[in-house]
Amino acid sequence: MTVRRKTLLIVAVTCVGLVIVLYIASRSFLLGSFVKLEQTNAEENVQRVLNALDQDFGAMDRFTMDRASTVESYTAMPNPGPEFVHLLLGIDAAGSAQTRRFNFVLLIDTAGHIIASRGLDLRTKQIIDVPKSLKAHVRLDDPLFRSAATEGKKTGLLLLPEGALLVVSRPITNPNSPGPLRGFMLTTRYLDNGGDLQSLEKTTNFPLSSQRVDGEKLSDDFSDASQHLAKQGDIYVRPIDESNLGGYALLYDIYGRPALILKTKMPRRIYRQGQISQLYFVGSLGIAGLVFAIAVMFLLEKSVVSRLSALSRSVAAIASSRDTSGRLDCRGSDEIASLGEAINQMLESMHVSQKLKQNAEERYRVFMNNIPAIAVIKDSKGRIDYINEPMSKIFNIKLEDMRGKAVGDWIPREMATTIRLHDQEVLSTKRPHRFEEPFPTPDGTMHHWLSFRFPLEGPDGDLLVGMVGIDITDRIEAESALQAAKDMAEAASRTKSEFLANMSHEIRTPLNGVVGMTDLALGTDLTPEQREYLDTVKLSADALLTVINDILDFSKIEAGKIDLEMIDFNVRDHLEATLKTLAFRGDEKGLELLCEVAAEVPEMARGDSNRLRQIIVNLVGNAIKFTDEGEVALKVRVDAEEGSDRIMHFTVSDTGVGIPPEKQKLIFEPFSQADSSTTRKYGGTGLGLSISARLVEMMGGKMWVESEMGRGSEFHFTTRLGTSNKAIEVGAIAPPEILRGVKVLVADDNRTNRRILEGMLKRWEMNSTSVAAGEDALTALSSALEAGEPYRLVLTDMHMPKMDGFGLIERIRQNPKLSTAVIMMLTSAGHRGDALRCQELGVAAYLLKPIRQSELREAIARVLGAQEQKGTIPLITRYSLGDAVERTALRVLVAEDNAVNQRLASRMLEKRGHRVTVTANGLEAVEALANGNFDLILMDIQMPEMDGFEATAAIRTREKHDGTHIPIIALTANAMKGDRERCLAAGMDGYLSKPIVPRELDELLETHLAGQTVRIQEPTEQNK
DSSP, X not given: OOHHHHHHHHHHHHHHHHHHHHHHHHHHHHHHHHHHHHHHHHHHHHHHHHHHHHHHHHHXXXXXXXXXXXXXXXXXXXXXXXXXXXXXXXXXTTOOTTXXXXXXXXXXXXXXXXXXXXXXXXXXXXXXXXXXXXXXXXXXXXHHHHHHHHHSOXXXXXXXXXXEEEEEEEEOOOSSSOOOOOOEEEEEEESSSSSHHHHHHHHHXXXXXXXXXXXXXXXXXXXXXXXXXOSTTOEEEEESSSSEEEEEEEEEBTTSSEEEEEEEEXXXXXXXXXXXXXXXXXXXXXXXXXXXXXXXXXXXXXXXXXXXXXXXXXXXXXXXXXXXXOOOOOOSSSHHHHHHHHHHHHHHHHHHHHHHHHHHHHHHHHHHHHSSSEEEEEOTTSBEEEEOHHHHHHHTOOHHHHTTOBGGGSSOHHHHHHHHHHHHHHHHHTSOEEEEEEEEOTTSOEEEEEEEEEEEEOTTSOEEEEEEEEEOHHHHHHHHHHHHHHHHHHHHHHHHHHHHHHHHHHHHHHHHHHHHHHXXXXXXXXXXXXXXXXXXXXXXXXXXXXXHHHHHHHHHHHTTOOOOOOEEEEHHHHHHHHHHTTHHHHHHTTOEEEXXXXXXXXXXXXEOHHHHXXXXXXXXXXXXXXXXXXXXXXXXXXXXEETTEEEEEEEEEEOSSOOOGGGTTGGGSTTOOSOHHHHHHHOOOSOHHHHHHHHHHHTTOOEEEEEETTTEEEEEEEEEEEEOOOOOOOOTTSOHHHHTTOEEEEEOSOHHHHHHHHHHHHHTTOEEEEESSHHHHHHHHHHHHHTTOOOSEEEEESOOSSSOHHHHHHHHHHSTTGGGSEEEEEESSOOTTHHHHHHHTTOSEEEESSOOHHHHHHHHHHHHHHHHTTOOOOOBOHHHHHHTSOOOOOEEEEEOSOHHHHHHHHHHHHHTTOEEEEESSHHHHHHHHHHSXXXXXXXXXXXXXXXXXXXXXXXXXXXXXXXXXXXEEEEESOOOTTHHHHHHHTTOOEEXXXXXXXXXXXXXXXXXXXXXXXXXXXXXXTTO
């Protein structure tokens, strides 16, 4: 359809629509105004009818009043004679001329009796009797007469079965003077039946009708009107048909009840006049719309349609010529001129785009022909559509010759099949892919290509495959050379690991004899001079072991030969036990060694407890070494919770020499200390902090230091520990009810130590009070005794200023009233004679600080339990607490080829009450097991004839047949990564590193005695 026809259609539709809208609007506004005017006029006509009805009531009332309110009527009542009745109502039943205007006129005495009456049918002019229904209302208590008596008159409608009556009731009174009424006069006239409605129709010139509200069925229009008439005086108007309106009014009876609906029928003259006016208006609109449409079409033709047609012809001419340099004639300043200018700009842009496209194609061709890679585009059938110049030169082909041919025409068939499969994978997935493809050049040289294949869309929408291939032959050769070098490096690393293992074995084996035999000798009766010599040997051996462990650990970390072991452990017991091993060194320098574990720290955790112990031993050992007075404290708290893991924050603080700010990062480097003078004064390899920092990183944390010269240092580190589901073991001797509510006095001059003890006691629900001096303790004991709440338990420190622990106890014993409290002594290190003096003073327990929570709980429970049972027990020490565990003698088989280590292992086990059988190699161990029964086997790894692994395998094979299982513990001087895994794989149950540490041996034996699975332990840093 042309623009001209579209314009004509639009204008026609617009004009028709406008006429329709205006017609609808005229019906709403113009005709609506006539309807409103008609409504108002109809309401006024209905009101005229009602007014005429009121006038009829007024005429009836005047008639009645003229006869009831006279002296003659008042005088004649209540016994009127015939002359008076004839005068008043007429000489006979037909009545007088005045009474013939009404249907009924009644004269009633004060007793409610009808004295005289007249009845006339106004239509037939026949004399009728007063109906019984009317007589039924002639009662003095009827509102018809009661209201007349009080108000002077009563007018209104009275509904009778015979029809609706207009009634007027007047009392007979003396008009000249007040006095009692002498009766009533009642005047009535039917509304229908030729009565009042006919006179109203003549008066108003409107047809009138009525229907009773209580009728059995109202006609439709009366029923509709009854829904809109709520009260007397309401008027409702509705159309009856196109020619007539109905006006409705509600009339009430004398009792105030809705009685009749009066209908006035009126012609719709105003509405018909409105319809005629609307027709004239619409006709005028149609003529105006036609004139408007013709004018608009003429203007559009001149200003728009003809110019658009010319513009369309010009654009078609340029399109057919394909000459984007052509331009349109777009004179003017309106939108069509702007359209022409926009088309010209578009033509200019297309012209520029054509040039840019040509330049881009040229750049693309130059780029593809100069990249150091081959490029090819193929269709879905594998036929070549494009190749670049590098490919043409390398394979000695031309695009003109290869276009439309498959790749398989000029390379081996197997390789062409592989290439085709790669193309199909790109087409099926519609995603880029990368492949390594070997195929030769025409000279037969095999090349390796890294090809990048990707889907492309062709000009017709078909799917193509693009490929860019890079020659990676040199890289493949370099990788082969690199792999060979890597194999050589790994072989060298294995050689290094084997060397470290051999070094560890060769050094630790004799050192095991030195350290172990020295420990055994120190446990015998010695002269002071002999003990001094052996202590020096032990100290030197421990120092040598520290250096060896540092060097081996650092070598293992550098070689990546350390693995972390994830086991469940009791955090508090583990830390307290670790500090116990350092307590003697702290006491030698007069230092307080403290351990504070925050309440939020879980009792059980999962992680590498041995490596954690190694870090803490190193940090606390350094703190003791560099601190001459004051305290060394270990604090632990939880920094954060991440899922089932907790980030634990450890702090080791001291009051030592401090570290200069410029050295605080340097100390974490290998072989570094704060300065050279420190090295000369304190010694050490300078590897401890470096190893600890590396271990912390492996445990998912970090380490840092805060220090101030002359005031001490704080070393911080964090670790990630997992949640343990293992139950906490609580001693049966220390049930909670023994401790709960006990009143405790703590006497210690160290504030941190007091806070730690208070935290432990509070956790057990004990009531504690702490003081800093002996005098304060005596005051607190006396005050509590006077208040009637004495302390049951006193925990006192040995070393306090002014009055030490023994002095305080002596003062307490001097006052019998204070001696009822149980006293426990805590000391940083025991000295000869201390235990004897405690027994003499009646001290219940003598324990070494830092006190382990489990030890303190067990000791308090014992002394309080003995007090409650009024029993006595010997002085409780850390040794007696350990002796509480029932020990059982084990039959132990030791397989060890070194004579010194044989004697050492035998003595250490026999000293602990176990029976030992020694063999020199694995073969002898297997034979001994076949000839006897054993509870435990300590198996050396490196032995002649049959090593520990072979012997373990033979034992486990035999056990498969007889269903037994004997725990086998590996004894090795190696300390390399993989040893633990090899032991497990061989069927061993545990791992002890040489030199054998008595504490680790005891833990192993206790674990076995408890019937638990022996835990695999890696070597730890002893005595650092």
